[in-house]
Amino acid sequence: MDQPTTPEIFAPHRRAAQAARMAARQGRADAARFLLEDVAEDVAERLGFLRHEPGRVLVLGDPAGVIAAALGLAAEAGTFALEQPWPTGGYDTIVSVFAHDTANDLPGALIHARRALTPGGLALVTMLGAGSLPSLRAVMLAADGERPSPRIHPQVDVRAGAQLLQRAGFADPVADSRSLAVRYGTLNRLVEDLRDQGLSGVLTQSGPPLGKAARARAEAAFAAEADQDGRVTERFELLTLSGWALRK
Template sequence: MTSQVPRIFSPRRRALRLARALARQRRDEAARFVWEDMAEEMAERLAFVRHEPKRTLVIGPCPSPLGDYLARGGGHVEDGNAIDPESPFPASGFDFIAVLGQLDAVNDLPGALIHLRNALEPGGLVIASFVGGQSLPSLRAAMLAAEPDRPAARMHPLVDHRAAPGLLQRAGWKDPVVDTQTLTIRYSALDVLVSDLRDQALGNALADAGSPIGKAALGRARAAFLDRADEGGKVPERIEIVTLTGRRSLAGT
């Protein structure tokens, strides 16, 4: 009997949140710090292993730290934003694939990791970064306070980085490495945090997102968020970034 993958996320909503975030990036004031941190980390890893790809696929944005590195190498860079990471890729033979975000909202993460490996040429490298399970405790607390009696599903379940090594092994990645780092940002209002998340495609992609939050519930959420403010009047929020690195074997398996 074939097991069915639970449908937690909507691929259509995942694609829409990225498209909307990329459109929002045209504003000078748009938040970019999560994507830029991911891109900087990727560029540093590529430089450390002296990998200068000739054919790259980028799924997600390509901020300057990564874009500059790839441009200096003179290789061809393809836009993979139309690709569904949960389906076999329409092209293969890449010697480097970068994934910024997206994997936080896939129903079949092991399957997505297999598709990434299969799209590489033998010996090719993939680096995938996404927001992990230790993220956004202040926002989660505010959402629970907003609807204490019957809370709606408004935030994603996120991947625990401790499960990632096993997932990479199951997907057949060679030399898998899992790293995490944490960003802490201080906010004066809940709405600013939500705007920053939308700027970077970190909004809701749930298949069943529920009805919009009501005015009274939103007021409770804003108040609960500010209850966590520090002595400076701002609320610290944590974002955990999980980075997966691995290769396809030289045998192409």
């Protein structure tokens, strides 16, 4: 019997182009880094709380090295395909920053991460969780009108995240989420912040670029959500999955 084929929700070539663009944009002094910096702070707190001393560290989803620099680590940057087998058993710490968000085979990618850990190694996987970007979602629906197109990536919630960790065979799996609110004066600034941090769309079947009329509808919908200060509060739900490789 043929093995079922994993649906290609995310386009690998778009994912690679997104990473290259992020790396280039992060070279600018004014690039948005607030999500990366928040994750770096969170990772540092978790490592301290768990009393886990990172030795050989792999960081995924951060081609500009923001996380490693913030943590003071000489980390390796992962450039291999998430859905393919990784080098096994070589890392005692793996930090994934918005990389697993676009894995077509998420359970498989988590299994590869576990197998890449040394016995007793720790994986920390942060994703944009369910409930993220509600304002942008509403704006895009308004822009598309009666024929909405897929534009926002599917997102994982805490319960599903915990189940994924168990399915991947991690020991002591934990899934938790925290919310980060950011205020924006323009829709363009929100979009630019997403591009800076490697969070723009890479869907295989994505909607067409917004035309002039659709762009005007998007701007009007964004303005309609603004508060008395003329700003829209966007929400980022940061879902973190953590688990250990079993000691032999």
